[in-house]
Amino acid sequence: MNFFLVFQNKSYHKEKSGGYLWAPQKNEKGQTFHHWTDMKKVKKGDIIFNSYDTEMLSVLVAKEDCLERERPSSLDDLKLWHKDGWMILVEYIDLVRPINYKDYMEDILKLQGEKYAPFNKIGRGNTGYLFRVSLELAEYLFQILEDTNGITKTSLVLANKQIDIEIIEDLEKELKSTISLEQTEKELIVKSRIGQTLFKKALLKQGNKCRLCGVTDERFLIASHIKKWSQSSNDERLDVNNGLLLCPNHDSLFDKGYISFDGDGTILVSESIDMSTKVFLNINGTMNIDMNERQQYYMEWHRVNIYKPR
Template identity: 35%
Template sequence: MRYWWVNQNQTYRHETEGGFLWSPQRNRGGARNPFYDTMEQVRAGHLIFSFCDTKIQAVGVAQGAAQAAVKPNFGSVGDQWDNEGWLVPVEFTQAATPVQPKSFIAELTPHMGVKYAPLQSNGNGNQGVYLTEISAGFAAVLLAKLGISAPTLINPPEPVILAEDDAAEDSLRGRVDIGETHKQQLTLSRRGQGVFRANVRLNENHCRLTGISDPRFLVASHIKPWRDSTDAEKLDGSNGLLLSPHADRLFDRGFISFDDDGMVLRSSQLSDAVWTAWGFSAVTNVGTFKPSQAQYLAYHRAKMVL
């Protein structure tokens, strides 16, 4: 995990509402800028602290690496910047109570480097800094002051999850201890297809949240993630649910889970607005699960729920 500090006095609203960071690739005169070069080092899952008006106003999670992109419409704010730049997609969460680092600079100083530090020794921001890396200790102090738990904040971005699944699949394809037919079924199970889907349908015949039973509109979703499962678990019908696509999204990303009796467990990160708009406001219990499903649900509750 790497941590970053971004100064957004001029572009805070544009970038946090738009879900991105953007910087020129070089200074106006063509010289390299270390605080623009850092954009190329950001990767999906990195944590970014947004500093504006002397306070940490938001925390973001990078959703991918920087890409070359023309300057967004910043209005007159960006007139002095070149048009060619770097754009990093970021999912920002606004701080419930913004904090002023200057008020606890003594706690930050032991974790603050000298070169490219975001703050001066008196706690004021360093002019000229756009994006700079901070230490894990520095980030931990900020998170504590904000009252945010990093594991709770960091719902792994889609590219990170896909990369982990891809790596697990590549490893599977390279194995010599199982035959090609078995490999194919294990690979298909990642996508909710093949023997796995057939096995799930022996236990489940409808989406427990929407009631839809037409299999054409249902996803066979692993309870314990495919990448974390053994070969047997990847194909075990008890390790799966049939879910409507939007319900699968909530379950797969840890926004909901279930207890063994079928009570719906909602993450604090799932808003009432989304829950209601997706038609789940009346859903509180989806029916008792089988004992063979309970071990997988226990894993999901412990490891996946945000």
């Protein structure tokens, strides 16, 4: 896996809308530069940190190896560059909290390496498009992403491998063709299949027990998405912060909206559940979970869209 940084000051919105990166092969004088030709080095699964107006707004994951493609029509009005070029199809993973490179520039300059580095010695972006990122700098940027946005390296590695995306897309096609199944049966199949993917393994690495009751037998732990996978983007489906390990009882309650969690992790229990049912299902108002900022973001979606207070 290789890492890059792309400066998209003029083209970010158009490229993001189209899900690609594009650079010319040559300028009008027939000249070419490493920050264009390095596009050919990008392979499926590589990670690209972006910069727009000095900030990282998105992290990009290459869906395919670099392709030789003419300039997309969406860039025509910018009147930039030669027509022949290089294209990379990418998945844009947007940040909830943009990262200003200037806040971390002292360390970035120490870690970026000397050749083909994205920033010059005074901390400004070098003139050009795509630049190589050293492993040391990549690890540093991953740590910043986790601290500020709750996006972990594990979730990005999963996105690189495209394993969950392919399983989900294949499953969606399979279920659409299976007309005889009821919707609830389809959802059970989806949950069962996804529970066997690396999404669950990634959650297990963070703590192999039910977040509420402490059940540790992995056979009975379910990787439950906080924001439903059917309504999540591909990167949200792979984000381990969009998941809770729960036992079957608590997973069912959470999935159907009878429990949720407040911003500080305190359990919210629907008033429609009577006391005896609470006892049998092992839920009470004193339960709570720890959440980072990214998990709080997903949980707010659950409270608004899934939770049933009454």
